[in-house]
Amino acid sequence: MNIKTSSIDELNTLAKDIRQKILDTVSKNGGHLSSTMGATDLIVAMHKVFDVEKDPFIFDVSHQAYAHKLITGRWDTFSTLRQFDGLCGYTKPKESKYDYYVAGHSSTSISLAVGAAKAIALKGEDRVPVAFIGDGSMSAGMVYEALNELGDRKYPIVIILNDNEMSIAKPIGAISKLLSQTMAGSFYQKFKGKVEKVLEHLPESASYMAKRFEESLKLITPGILFEEMGIEYIGPVDGHNIESLIETMKVAKALGKPVIIHAQTTKGKGYEIAEGTKEHWHGVSAFDLKTGVAPKKNGAKAATAIFSETLVVLADEDEKVVGVTAAMPTGTGLSAAIEKYPERFWDVAIAEQHAVTSMGPLAKEGFKPFCTIYSTFLQRGFDQVIHDIALMDLGVAFALDRAGIVGEDGETHQGAFDISYLRGIPNMTLMAPSNESSMIACMRFAKEYKHPCAFRYPRGAFMSEDRESIAYELGESVLLQEGEDILFVGYGNGVGRAEKVAELVEVKVAILDLRFVKPLDEKMLISLSKKYKKWYIFSDSAKRGGVGSALLECLSEHKIQDVALTSFEYDDAFITHGNTKLVEESIGLLPEQLAKKIM
Numbered sequence: 001m002n003i004k005t006s007s008i009d010e011l012n013t014l015a016k017d018i019r020q021k022i023l024d025t026v027s028k029n030g031g032h033l034s035s036t037m038g039a040t041d042l043i044v045a046m047h048k049v050f051d052v053e054k055d056p057f058i059f060d061v062s063h064q065a066y067a068h069k070l071i072t073g074r075w076d077t078f079s080t081l082r083q084f085d086g087l088c089g090y091t092k093p094k095e096s097k098y099d100y101y102v103a104g105h106s107s108t109s110i111s112l113a114v115g116a117a118k119a120i121a122l123k124g125e126d127r128v129p130v131a132f133i134g135d136g137s138m139s140a141g142m143v144y145e146a147l148n149e150l151g152d153r154k155y156p157i158v159i160i161l162n163d164n165e166m167s168i169a170k171p172i173g174a175i176s177k178l179l180s181q182t183m184a185g186s187f188y189q190k191f192k193g194k195v196e197k198v199l200e201h202l203p204e205s206a207s208y209m210a211k212r213f214e215e216s217l218k219l220i221t222p223g224i225l226f227e228e229m230g231i232e233y234i235g236p237v238d239g240h241n242i243e244s245l246i247e248t249m250k251v252a253k254a255l256g257k258p259v260i261i262h263a264q265t266t267k268g269k270g271y272e273i274a275e276g277t278k279e280h281w282h283g284v285s286a287f288d289l290k291t292g293v294a295p296k297k298n299g300a301k302a303a304t305a306i307f308s309e310t311l312v313v314l315a316d317e318d319e320k321v322v323g324v325t326a327a328m329p330t331g332t333g334l335s336a337a338i339e340k341y342p343e344r345f346w347d348v349a350i351a352e353q354h355a356v357t358s359m360g361p362l363a364k365e366g367f368k369p370f371c372t373i374y375s376t377f378l379q380r381g382f383d384q385v386i387h388d389i390a391l392m393d394l395g396v397a398f399a400l401d402r403a404g405i406v407g408e409d410g411e412t413h414q415g416a417f418d419i420s421y422l423r424g425i426p427n428m429t430l431m432a433p434s435n436e437s438s439m440i441a442c443m444r445f446a447k448e449y450k451h452p453c454a455f456r457y458p459r460g461a462f463m464s465e466d467r468e469s470i471a472y473e474l475g476e477s478v479l480l481q482e483g484e485d486i487l488f489v490g491y492g493n494g495v496g497r498a499e500k501v502a503e504l505v506e507v508k509v510a511i512l513d514l515r516f517v518k519p520l521d522e523k524m525l526i527s528l529s530k531k532y533k534k535w536y537i538f539s540d541s542a543k544r545g546g547v548g549s550a551l552l553e554c555l556s557e558h559k560i561q562d563v564a565l566t567s568f569e570y571d572d573a574f575i576t577h578g579n580t581k582l583v584e585e586s587i588g589l590l591p592e593q594l595a596k597k598i599m
Contacts (some may be wrong), residue, residue: 031082050249059091082578311333326350352381480511497589529560
């Protein structure tokens with residue numbers, strides 16, 4: 001189907017077929033659903049008006065870009081979405097030339113569009129960057145940094161604001177709708193341009209009055225927010241009327257300057273069960289299409305659930321316990337605390353930097369903040385961790401969910417780097433629980449600790465079986481079992497992996513639950529180095545700057561040269577998406593694979 005020559009009826013049929021294809025695939029594979037269903041009509045219109053062969057299509061986060069993938073030659077392979085060796089759930093230039101940029105974290109699209117526009121201007125080319133961004137991503141400061149420059153430089157960029165929760169501004173009745181439709185038309189834009197030229201030659205008082213009249217009309221819409229920044233605004237428009245969207249995008253493209261098209265859409269459009277602002281339909285596991293119900297999962301309790309339950313207990317016991325997350329209350333398990341104590345636990349939207357910094361004063365004022373952010377997303381608040389928390393030695397506890405391999409979300413979401421990027425920060429303490437009891441003990445230690453600390457835990461359940469756990473003491477490890485010549489050092493979920501490998505090797509090995517990677521239990525390590533000359537390190541983290549590096553530094557400082565250390569941490573490469581077991585197998589981390597490497 002040639003989308004450029006298709007009629008409106010054909011485009012509407014295409015949008016319907018795309019939604020059905022998304023439903024069929026996501027119900028089997030899991031993935032993002034409500035946002036990508038709601039974005040379908042907008043993306044169809046984008047491809048009709050703009051030229052994906054040359055215009056950069058830049059999707060923010062890009063979890064809503066499934067329709068784009070289907071339009072750009074991936075219909076037949078779409079069933080492999082988020083599967084190992086299959087299509088990525090986000091845009092990925094290595095997958096298709098039509099994916100302009102990698103995206104998995106939010107609020108980068110407008111900055112990328114500005115960068116692309118600069119390159120296009122320098123090359124003297126006729127291309128228009130198109131940034132597609134959701135209303136949720138507009139909460140991050142990076143968006144306004146980009147808009148600030150764009151409003152000054154006036155590069156020709158079209159920004160499509162997909163407002164699926166009406167969080168920018170709710171329209172006020174029929175007048176707003178009529179005005180918005182008028183503003184989206186080519187007549188209004190041409191008329192406005194002519195009026196602006198006339199105003200240049202009028203006395204200052206007349207010009208002032210004319211501008212005030214226009215602004216008074218715009219107060220009915222959110223346009224004045226963007227126009228005051230120097231960016232043309234069109235909207236709100238119906239994000240599901242493809243014919244109207246095409247006309248609006250043509251107007252925006254022809255203006256030759258920065259334009260925001262504010263489109264209102266319905267999450268889950270086309271699948272009634274998921275329609276509306278229902279958070280649990282944002283990202284889903286496999287489910288039954290007829291009922292919308294996912295099969296129940298059996299097995300050990302997830303680490304996130306343990307964190308959630310324990311945090312509420314700590315909050316019950318001590319009114320000084322507070323907490324924050326950045327747009328992930330359900331994913332991080334903070335939702336239970338927010339529901340019970342809404343005045344003490346906050347979701348600050350997609351604003352990791354603000355989340356981190358805002359907890360500093362709470363710690364300074366005597367509260368105990370738990371800053372609950374995925375490992376991959378705390379990367380975005382790195383400077384704030386240093387400058388606003390660690391520098392003042394404030395007792396903020398960072399709970400790092402999704403540490404390690406996260407599976408189908410892939411490279412942009414793997415929690416590989418937190419040890420490496422936090423370990424070099426002065427005043428920072430790093431620890432990791434290995435099972436449910438250890439998690440509770442770890443959190444109780446963090447709650448009483450008066451300095452910055454971070455503890456990491458995996459997506460899903462711990463690998464290690466639960467056992468009674470002794471209380472955490474700063475920098476102290478626990479020797480779980482004695483052995484012969486070989487020592488397994490486990491950190492966090494790596495303890496369970498070490499235990500499983502130990503069951504597969506012929507010799508009896510010693511197993512150390514490191515607990516703290518900063519500060520290290522140097523006394524224990526020096527003692528163990530006298531008996532065990534072969535050390536194997538198990539930690540779900542990057543090898544460079546990770547646990548093995550910390551142990552090698554310790555051995556070097558104490559001039560211990562007769563210990564051979566092998567780290568089974570992640571190699572220096574980004575880790576692909578797919579089923580966690582298949583991903584681990586591809587990089588040689590399954591227990592049976594590791595057992596063969598024990599000498």
